[in-house]
Amino acid sequence: MKNILIRRITILISTAIFISSILIASLGVYLIEGSQADKIQTLVQTLFISIAIIIPFVAALSYLVLRRIIKPVKSAINVAISMSQGDFSVRADENLKDEIGLLGKTLNKMSIDLYKNVSQLFIEKNRLCQVLNGLDEGMMAVDENRNITHYNKVFLEMFSLKESEVKDRCIDDIGVLKKELHELSQVTECKCTIVKNCVCGDVIMRIAMSSIENEKDEVVGAVVLFRDITELEKLEKVRREYVANVSHELRSPLTSIRGLIEPLMDSIVTDEEDIKRYHKIIYQESMRLSRLVDDIMELSRLQSNQPIEKTSVDLNSVIEMVHERYKLSNDHISLIYNPVRLSKVYTNYDRIEQILVILLDNAYKFTPEGGKIEIFTEERANDVLVSVRDGGIGIAENELDCIFDRFYKSDKSRSKKGSGLGLSIAREILSIMGEEINVRSIYGCGSTFEFTVHKEEN
Numbered sequence: 001m002k003n004i005l006i007r008r009i010t011i012l013i014s015t016a017i018f019i020s021s022i023l024i025a026s027l028g029v030y031l032i033e034g035s036q037a038d039k040i041q042t043l044v045q046t047l048f049i050s051i052a053i054i055i056p057f058v059a060a061l062s063y064l065v066l067r068r069i070i071k072p073v074k075s076a077i078n079v080a081i082s083m084s085q086g087d088f089s090v091r092a093d094e095n096l097k098d099e100i101g102l103l104g105k106t107l108n109k110m111s112i113d114l115y116k117n118v119s120q121l122f123i124e125k126n127r128l129c130q131v132l133n134g135l136d137e138g139m140m141a142v143d144e145n146r147n148i149t150h151y152n153k154v155f156l157e158m159f160s161l162k163e164s165e166v167k168d169r170c171i172d173d174i175g176v177l178k179k180e181l182h183e184l185s186q187v188t189e190c191k192c193t194i195v196k197n198c199v200c201g202d203v204i205m206r207i208a209m210s211s212i213e214n215e216k217d218e219v220v221g222a223v224v225l226f227r228d229i230t231e232l233e234k235l236e237k238v239r240r241e242y243v244a245n246v247s248h249e250l251r252s253p254l255t256s257i258r259g260l261i262e263p264l265m266d267s268i269v270t271d272e273e274d275i276k277r278y279h280k281i282i283y284q285e286s287m288r289l290s291r292l293v294d295d296i297m298e299l300s301r302l303q304s305n306q307p308i309e310k311t312s313v314d315l316n317s318v319i320e321m322v323h324e325r326y327k328l329s330n331d332h333i334s335l336i337y338n339p340v341r342l343s344k345v346y347t348n349y350d351r352i353e354q355i356l357v358i359l360l361d362n363a364y365k366f367t368p369e370g371g372k373i374e375i376f377t378e379e380r381a382n383d384v385l386v387s388v389r390d391g392g393i394g395i396a397e398n399e400l401d402c403i404f405d406r407f408y409k410s411d412k413s414r415s416k417k418g419s420g421l422g423l424s425i426a427r428e429i430l431s432i433m434g435e436e437i438n439v440r441s442i443y444g445c446g447s448t449f450e451f452t453v454h455k456e457e458n
Contacts, residue, residue, distance in 0.1 A: 072100040088115035138226035253285040302428035334372040346456040358422040359388040366392030387450040395441040
């Protein structure tokens, strides 16, 4: 039987399989004849039918298993994508107890930590913006390629620039900056700080440029601060002029006193009349020096902004009292005042008297003999306007803005007596009391000083 079966099998292809020179299997393709072939065919058909039935089942089972595995992985991927887009609210599935669950927990923790860090960075960014915009100075930062990375509003206002003209732009593309920051290349190439002053139109600006370094001490850019020092320079100029004027005004009487005392000490002057005349001049110069010191102290007190007490005052009585005093002391100049009925004013009696004395002293100083000085009052809705008009030479138009400055004298030769502080004191007093003072003048036709005094409220 075996021989018959063997005779009915035809070997088509046969080969042996070796591993490390050891025969482990033989593979062949055989052609089977007879009834055995039908059985094999039936077996194959059955096998294919089984495979057709088993494959969908296996595929469905594999799909369910893979879905269970892929779903948390996909969730983790979505969390990672959301984090990369700035959304830290999405969470991965942490319920699984395998490596996928551990991955979900790790991603969720990383998302929470990133959210905290990003929120903190956002707060720091806003805080930095508030600090930069709160600076009085203009600020700008650049990278190593001189491209602008940061700036504040003051910087834009200083150079009349718009954000679109500055953001992510190179310094070299902005003409007004290129001119003033030509030293910036030195700061971005080596560690250093450069401070300089420059003039931009009517503005005097101080520019400070400093290098920015990374953790390796490498220069990665620079920060530039712009400060408007125009007012500081003006104040410094005023201070220098103030010191010079005080020195001059103090030196003048001191020189006179010294010049008179020396011949008296050396007994050069022996005549009694000359000695008395020298003593009189020394006394006058010492009084002049005393008045100058008093004026300086008075101006300093006023500029400390101490309040001035106000009461109800009859303005006519103040003016009439000052008018009588000056009318009796000088017969060569006519002082005219025609009082009119005025409402009570709310001011300080002594200070108004002081202002009138300052203005009348000034008027008498520049009015020639035979001239006249007039005092006028005009009641208005809320105040009374007091004017003092003199018959002097007037004030040149280009000097009107300086007339109330300390130590300013329209008489450049300083031949007229006075410290040059009177009008400054008058302006300070009126400013503290909330009043105004102005001057109107035409050169050659005299000047009119006028100030306001608020009426008493009913």
